[in-house]
Amino acid sequence: MSAGVGAGRYAPSPSGDLHVGNLRTALLAWCFARTSGRQFLMRIEDLDRARDAGSADRQLADLEQLGLDWDGDPVLQSRLGGDHASALAQLEAAGLVYECTCSRADILAAPSAPHAPPGAYPGTCRDRSDTERELARERIAPRRPALRLRVPDGVSAPSFDDLLMGRVGGAIDDFVLRRGDGVVAYNLAVVVDDASMGIDQIVRGDDLASSTPRQIVLQRLLKLPSPPEVEYAHVPLVLGQSGARLAKRDGAVTLNDLRAEGVTADRVRSVLAQSLNLAGAGEVVTAHQMLQRFDPAQLPRSAWTWASAENLATS
Numbered sequence: 001m002s003a004g005v006g007a008g009r010y011a012p013s014p015s016g017d018l019h020v021g022n023l024r025t026a027l028l029a030w031c032f033a034r035t036s037g038r039q040f041l042m043r044i045e046d047l048d049r050a051r052d053a054g055s056a057d058r059q060l061a062d063l064e065q066l067g068l069d070w071d072g073d074p075v076l077q078s079r080l081g082g083d084h085a086s087a088l089a090q091l092e093a094a095g096l097v098y099e100c101t102c103s104r105a106d107i108l109a110a111p112s113a114p115h116a117p118p119g120a121y122p123g124t125c126r127d128r129s130d131t132e133r134e135l136a137r138e139r140i141a142p143r144r145p146a147l148r149l150r151v152p153d154g155v156s157a158p159s160f161d162d163l164l165m166g167r168v169g170g171a172i173d174d175f176v177l178r179r180g181d182g183v184v185a186y187n188l189a190v191v192v193d194d195a196s197m198g199i200d201q202i203v204r205g206d207d208l209a210s211s212t213p214r215q216i217v218l219q220r221l222l223k224l225p226s227p228p229e230v231e232y233a234h235v236p237l238v239l240g241q242s243g244a245r246l247a248k249r250d251g252a253v254t255l256n257d258l259r260a261e262g263v264t265a266d267r268v269r270s271v272l273a274q275s276l277n278l279a280g281a282g283e284v285v286t287a288h289q290m291l292q293r294f295d296p297a298q299l300p301r302s303a304w305t306w307a308s309a310e311n312l313a314t315s
């Protein structure tokens, strides 16, 4: 899609309106892509039907209000099922996939391997015979088994250089590739789709940094581009007044809520720009000015706390 140019992307899940934390990450992804001469692509991560609130159009309209633009039409992840199935088939053919019948409770109850990170899959279903697998399937019916990656022996968690976080390491276990309900897991879909869209710059919230080593393992096993060919910037999250990650319960946090409180999209953009050292206090900036001032070296490296809407309306 972007031969030779490279592309960045923003990949929201349509599970509700974007809050200011999401909007800030989107602005950053756009600034990183546009200031490095890349295309900027949009992908709607709509695989999880149960969490799809039909909010994709409103999300895109909000991003436009902030001044973002993107190349081509947004890509719907649900249309890329063929690519996901071929990647899974490729891993299966290499003997790298196994069925897992464990419930969350089973995993918590199982003794964990020495030195395994908390919550890591203990490998219960990894080495089952055909008969054991059949019995396990029958035992959980009508629930269906999930599919997990058999991380090959000798493959350890890759570390990578993040544009903001520096060198990042992490742990990997035999993670899920397809859930028991048949939905392809985030880690597999994101790797396959980023590669097919020609993405070579991934900017997203730092809550996803710990998923990146898993994604790099998949990139390598599927022979897709991986670091240093693909660059990563995991950006600090926005916190609510309670100190926890910003969420809808923190009050007026979406453009729509804020508009109702008298806070315009221009004001939201400007406050976000200020939080990124791209605007002075009270200054109104356009998205274009943000691009002109953008300098990754000046970006804050720690989380930012969102002030309440009343403060924004009056300050």
Ligand code: GLU
Pocket: 010, 011, 012, 013, 045, 190, 203, 204, 205, 208
């Ligand atoms: N869809 C994910 C989210 O909304 C982001 C995935 C990614 O950027 O890799 O949190």
